[in-house]
Amino acid sequence: MAEGKTGRGSAAPTPPKTALQAFALGDVRLLDGPVKEAQAANLCYLRRLDLDRILHTFRANAGLDAPGEPLGGWDAPTSDIRGHFPGHYLSACARTYAATGDETLKAKVDTMVAELVRCQQALGGGYLSAFPESFWDRLESLQNVPGVPYYVMHKVMAGLLDAYTCCGNAQALDVLKGMAAYFKRRVDRLPVAQMDRVLTVEFGGMSEVLHSLYAVTGEPEHLELAHAFDQAAFLGPLALEHDNLSNLHANTQIPKVLGAARRYEVTGDERYRTAATYFWDRVVNTRSYATGGTTSGEVWPEPDRLANTLGPRNQESCTTHNMLSLTRYLIRWRGDPRCGDYYERALFNGVLGTQNPEDGMLIYYLPLATGYTKEYGTPYNSCWCCYGTSVEALAAPGSAIYFHDDSGIYVNLFIASTVNWAEKGVRVEQVTRFPQEQGTTLVFHAEHPTTLCLRVRVPWWAERGVGVRVNGKRVAARAKPSSYLTIEREWSEGDRVEIALPMTLRAELMPDDPELAAIMYGPLVLAGLTADRTCFLADAGDLESWIKPVQGAPLTFRTDGQPSDITFVPLYKVLHERYGVYWVITREGSARHQAILAEEQAKRRREGRLVDRVIPGDAESEAAHNLRGEATAAGPFAGRAWRHAISGGWWGWELKVLPDAEMTLACTYWGEDVPPRTFDVLVNETVIATQSLDRNRPGGFFEVEYPIPPELTGGKRAITVSFRPHEGNLAGGVFGCATLKPGP
Numbered sequence: 001m002a003e004g005k006t007g008r009g010s011a012a013p014t015p016p017k018t019a020l021q022a023f024a025l026g027d028v029r030l031l032d033g034p035v036k037e038a039q040a041a042n043l044c045y046l047r048r049l050d051l052d053r054i055l056h057t058f059r060a061n062a063g064l065d066a067p068g069e070p071l072g073g074w075d076a077p078t079s080d081i082r083g084h085f086p087g088h089y090l091s092a093c094a095r096t097y098a099a100t101g102d103e104t105l106k107a108k109v110d111t112m113v114a115e116l117v118r119c120q121q122a123l124g125g126g127y128l129s130a131f132p133e134s135f136w137d138r139l140e141s142l143q144n145v146p147g148v149p150y151y152v153m154h155k156v157m158a159g160l161l162d163a164y165t166c167c168g169n170a171q172a173l174d175v176l177k178g179m180a181a182y183f184k185r186r187v188d189r190l191p192v193a194q195m196d197r198v199l200t201v202e203f204g205g206m207s208e209v210l211h212s213l214y215a216v217t218g219e220p221e222h223l224e225l226a227h228a229f230d231q232a233a234f235l236g237p238l239a240l241e242h243d244n245l246s247n248l249h250a251n252t253q254i255p256k257v258l259g260a261a262r263r264y265e266v267t268g269d270e271r272y273r274t275a276a277t278y279f280w281d282r283v284v285n286t287r288s289y290a291t292g293g294t295t296s297g298e299v300w301p302e303p304d305r306l307a308n309t310l311g312p313r314n315q316e317s318c319t320t321h322n323m324l325s326l327t328r329y330l331i332r333w334r335g336d337p338r339c340g341d342y343y344e345r346a347l348f349n350g351v352l353g354t355q356n357p358e359d360g361m362l363i364y365y366l367p368l369a370t371g372y373t374k375e376y377g378t379p380y381n382s383c384w385c386c387y388g389t390s391v392e393a394l395a396a397p398g399s400a401i402y403f404h405d406d407s408g409i410y411v412n413l414f415i416a417s418t419v420n421w422a423e424k425g426v427r428v429e430q431v432t433r434f435p436q437e438q439g440t441t442l443v444f445h446a447e448h449p450t451t452l453c454l455r456v457r458v459p460w461w462a463e464r465g466v467g468v469r470v471n472g473k474r475v476a477a478r479a480k481p482s483s484y485l486t487i488e489r490e491w492s493e494g495d496r497v498e499i500a501l502p503m504t505l506r507a508e509l510m511p512d513d514p515e516l517a518a519i520m521y522g523p524l525v526l527a528g529l530t531a532d533r534t535c536f537l538a539d540a541g542d543l544e545s546w547i548k549p550v551q552g553a554p555l556t557f558r559t560d561g562q563p564s565d566i567t568f569v570p571l572y573k574v575l576h577e578r579y580g581v582y583w584v585i586t587r588e589g590s591a592r593h594q595a596i597l598a599e600e601q602a603k604r605r606r607e608g609r610l611v612d613r614v615i616p617g618d619a620e621s622e623a624a625h626n627l628r629g630e631a632t633a634a635g636p637f638a639g640r641a642w643r644h645a646i647s648g649g650w651w652g653w654e655l656k657v658l659p660d661a662e663m664t665l666a667c668t669y670w671g672e673d674v675p676p677r678t679f680d681v682l683v684n685e686t687v688i689a690t691q692s693l694d695r696n697r698p699g700g701f702f703e704v705e706y707p708i709p710p711e712l713t714g715g716k717r718a719i720t721v722s723f724r725p726h727e728g729n730l731a732g733g734v735f736g737c738a739t740l741k742p743g744p
Contacts, residue, residue, distance in 0.1 A: 012218065013267035019335035020403040020410060022328070023419055025098035025166065028398045031416035033433060034572070035397050038352050039100070042394035045360030045379070046093055047104055053380060054089055055115050057082045057130035062119035072381030075130075080147025083130030086112075087155025088388025091162040092395040098166035099396035109163050113172045116160070120175055126182035128156065128175060136186060142197055150229075153183070154204035154255070155388060161209055165216070173216070180213060184225045199231045202252045207259025215266050226263070230272075235260055238275035243282050246302045250295045251385070254283075254322040261329040273333065280326055284342050290508040290518035291353075291525050291571065291581070292346025293320050293366060297635040307513035310582055311636020312617075315366040317386035320350035321393040328400050331412065335405070337482050340412040341460040343400050347413070348435065349525045351393050353572035354386075362390040369636070370580030371531045401430070408453030410484070414440045414501070426450055426491065435524055435570070436554045438503050439467075444495040452491055455484040456499055461522050467500030505543040505557075507585065515586045519543065519568060526557065526568040527579040534564050534580065535596050537588040605743070611663070612656035613738040617641025625653040629722075637670065638701075642733030645679075645725055652682075652722030655739045657713045664743075665706045665721060668736035671697025679731035682722045683712045701735060708739075 030036035052068035057077055059066035070077050075085045090112055093105040120128040127133060135146040157179055163172035187195065210226030234256055237244040245253070257279045264272040286303035288294045293315030301309050324346055331339045354363050354374075361376040364386045377387060402419040403410040409421065414434040420427045425447035432440035442454070458466055458479040466485060468477040479485040487497065503522030510516040517540050519526045528534065536559065538546045547568065550556040557568040571581065586592040615621040617634035618641065631649025634641055645651050657663045665683065669691075676694035680687045689706045696702060713719060719739070725731035 012220075013223075013269075015266055016264065016268040016273075018265075018332045020332050020405050022332060022399070023402050023404065023421070025095060025396050025399060026101070027420045027422075028099070028401060029418050030099075030398050031418065031430070033416040034352060034435075035347075035415045037357060038355055038394050039096070039397055041355060041357045041360040042092070042391055043096055043100065043102060043105070046089070046096060046108075046391060046395075047102075049089065049379065051108060051111060051115075054086045055112065055119075058086065058116060058119045058128070061130050061132060062122040064118060064122055069380075071383050073377075073383040074385070075383035080131070080135075081152050084152045084155045084385070085383040085388050086130070087152070087157070087159040088392055090159030091155075092391040094159070094162040094166040095392065095395040099398060106167050109167045110169060113160070113163050113169050113175065116175055117171055120178060126178045128179055129153065139201060140186070140190060140194065140198060142201075145201055148202040148204070150198075150201070150203035150206050152204075153179070154206045154209055157213075158205065158209045161212055161216075176213060177217070180210065180222055180225060184221055187225060187228045195228060196231075196233065199229070199233075202249075203229060205255035205258050208255065208262045211259060211262040211266050215262075223266070226259070230259060230263060231256055235272070235275045238279050239271045241274065241278045243286075243303060245279075245282055245287070245300045247299055249298055250283075250300050251298065251316060251318040251322065254319060254326065258322065258325055258329075261326060265329070276326065277330060277333075280323075280330055283323060286511075288342075289315065289368060289581075290345075290520060291315060291349035291366065291368070292323075292342060293350040293368075294323065295319050296637070304511040307510045307516050308638035309636070310369040310638060311641060312367040312369060312372045313365045313636040314368040315350060317350075317354045317362070317364060317366065317393075318389045320346050320354075321389040324351070324393065324400070331400065331403060335403075335410070337457045337484055338460070340400075340457045341482055344413055344459060344523045347397065347400075348523055349571050351390075351397065353574070354390055355394060356575060358575070362387050368581045369640075370528070370533045370582075371578050373576060373578050374574065402428075408455060408488070411440075411442065411454070411456045413457075424450055424452065426452065434501075435503070435522060438522070439498065439500040441499070442497040444491045444493070444497075446491055446493050446495075449490045449492045451489070453486055453488045454491075454497065455486050456497075458483050458485050459501065459523060461503065461506065461520070462501055463504055463506075464502040466502075467498075469496075469498040471496055505547055507540040507543055509540070510582065515540075515584055515590075515592050516582055517585050518582050519547065521555065521557070521570075524555065524570045524572075525581060527571040527574045527581055528566045528568050528583065529574070529577050529579055530564070530566045531578040532564065534562075534566060535584040535586065535593070536562050537593065538562065538585055539587075540585040606666075606738075606740070609664075609740040609743045611658060611739045611741060613736070614653045614655060615641070616643035616734055616736065622653065625655060628652055637733070637735075640701075640735045642670070642735050644730050644732030644734070645723060646730055647725050647728050650722055650724045650731070652720050653737065654718050654720050655737070657708075657716060657719050657739050658741065659713065659715050659717055661713075662710060662742050663708045663713045664740040665708055666703055666736070666738045666740055667691075667706070667734055668701055668703045669693055669696070670733060670735060671695065671700050671702050673733065675730075677725065677730040677732075679723055679725040679729060681706055682724065683708055683719050685720070685722070686712060688712075703736070705740070 056066045056070035075082050093109050097106040135149045138144050138146050160172040160176040163169045207229040214222035260272040261276040287300050295316050296309035297313045298316050327343050356376050363374045364384050401413045416432050418429045427445040429443040460482045462481050468475040506520045507517040547557050548560050559565045614625040629651025632645040632651040634643040673693045678692045681689040723731040
């Protein structure tokens with residue numbers, strides 16, 4: 001996707017005209033409801049963070065006095081990615097100020113920018129970072145690469161741009177221009193082939209922020225620098241509508257597409273629009289869960305192969321935030337209600353559900369397998385990537401409620417709020433308790449009678465149609481799901497439009513398993529409050545016959561007549577409970593039911609023989625069994641977790657045994673692991689078996705029992721079980737490991 005540079009004197013590129021325009025953040029204000037509550041909890045968190053801690057590593061790197069303690073976690077002084085959370089924080093404060101008018105946060109922005117000016121001046125007037133310039137020499141040589149330096153720079157530069165655009169801080173723009181000039185000099189001296197190698201190291205949204213800087217300044221140098229971060233190796237296949245996403249780290253890629261989207265907006269180059277729209281389709285329609293989230297263990301599976309990806313590490317929060325950012329671009333370009341459908345799904349299930357409203361703390365992953373809980377971080381000592389993106393996502397969650405074209409206003413989301421369209425002399429107030437209320441009311445406030453088109457998204461889940469009243473009178477409405485309901489008229493002060501949106505229960509099936517489904521109510525994913533994997537013997541097409549509303553408890557349901565009845569609540573309302581999202585729903589006596597009964601029977605027999613068991617990938621269980629090893633890793637798969645070791649590595653656990661009985665070691669494997677691998681199973685450094693995995697049992701797990709020679713357990717109460725790959729092989733994945741007494 002290479003193209004000529006835009007030098008001085010060249011004609012400036014022509015931005016395209018989009019179908020819709022966004023309202024400024026300050027034109028929209030949230031009213032009471034779950035979205036405003038989430039924004040308010042986030043605002044309180046942003047307020048209470050100490051700027052001395054936020055700025056510590058920047059001041060220290062500049063040789064300035066750095067009072068107070070530094071941040072911990074990913075932003076600790078010893079971390080190679082220190083400085084990323086302060087950039088996110090600056091953006092979040094600036095955007096929250098624009099969306100709420102909170103002067104405390106504006107003061108934080110202004111103070112932080114002033115201190116960053118001091119740091120930049122102390123470093124020579126261009127460079128600004130929380131780590132030394134030597135990091136860039138190491139990156140450009142690809143020798144001892146220090147983390148992801150450009151990823152961090154993007155966060156800082158984006159924060160400065162938000163400080164300028166949202167808070168009007170002119171100093172922030174000057175600092176940003178100085179940083180851009182510094183990196184322009186570095187990038188210009190690199191041969192193209194060397195820059196391509198640099199771009200193999202995660203570089204965040206450098207393209208997007210630099211294209212946005214160009215949109216502000218109009219300086220060709222900023223456009224040239226932005227284009228240097230348009231990675232042709234990744235974007236090129238997407239521009240040809242070739243799916244190159246499987247097994248990639250998702251959040252490394254989404255910001256690249258955001259850069260492509262921004263490039264289209266400032267240059268009009270259709271190749272970048274094609275890349276962005278095709279990418280969105282492949283993620284949303286083939287790699288996303290019912291929640292609107294994506295990824296397992298931070299990577300994408302093959303398209304429409306999701307059933308075996310459920311686990312504790314689904315839906316990295318960063319990916320949801322960035323996919324919503326991309327969706328806002330597409331809404332503007334296309335005016336497509338299906339983009340609004342996705343936005344609603346991901347916002348209610350994948351953004352609101354990541355925050356603890358009690359204190360504003362946030363999660364990294366949103367588990368989708370049954371039996372897990374949400375794991376929240378801490379105010380100062382987490383600073384994960386997902387902390388940064390989440391405080392941004394919750395800064396201005398009303399940014400996609402309303403859009404407009406020349407003729408009228410589009411209502412994209414049902415969130416209590418107001419939008420002020422000063423150009424037309426109209427303010428629209430949306431009065432609703434959605435999703436508790438099944439509908440919304442739009443009240444017009446007009447300086448004088450004004451003719452406008454009102455277009456309200458009819459959501460994908462509105463299977464029972466919509467009802468419309470204008471000033472109390474019923475209006476015929478035949479809009480289909482995933483379309484816009486259009487009302488064109490002259491609007492006067494106090495005109496009211498009431499929209500009824502009946503919600504129904506619905507099973508959303510896995511694309512590769514028609515008996516595995518999430519249960520939804522309108523746009524809400526319902527979480528079942530249980531620690532146990534549960535099978536429902538029922539009809540997935542008739543949920544209302546066996547899932548009933550709980551009287552007096554809004555948005556709460558309970559199964560009726562099932563072997564194990566459980567309660568369902570919206571996923572975003574789950575705080576500390578163990579829960580599940582996807583369920584086997586099958587007919588009594590079906591092959592799936594028989595297999596589950598057989599598995600339960602085998603489990604009961606196994607429990608009678610069990611002496612000890614370690615759960616791979618479970619930190620508490622593995623610590624209790626003294627996990628040791630080298631070149632070993634764990635990850636989620638199909639509601640469980642695996643552990644493996646690469647060639648040259650190994651790992652081991654300590655498990656209890658009976659000193660006076662014959663013992664068996666039982667290991668669980670996935671029957672479709674690829675590539676083939678061979679490894680040794682050892683007890684007390686003695687090989688007791690050599691195991692090969694080569695599609696032993698496609699589509700299912702299987703267990704192997706290894707008799708343990710008596711001399712290895714006699715007189716002992718514990719043994720060390722270890723796994724070592726043969727040369728050039730993997731060991732594992734091992735999904736379960738237990739010591740057993742003799743059995744039939």
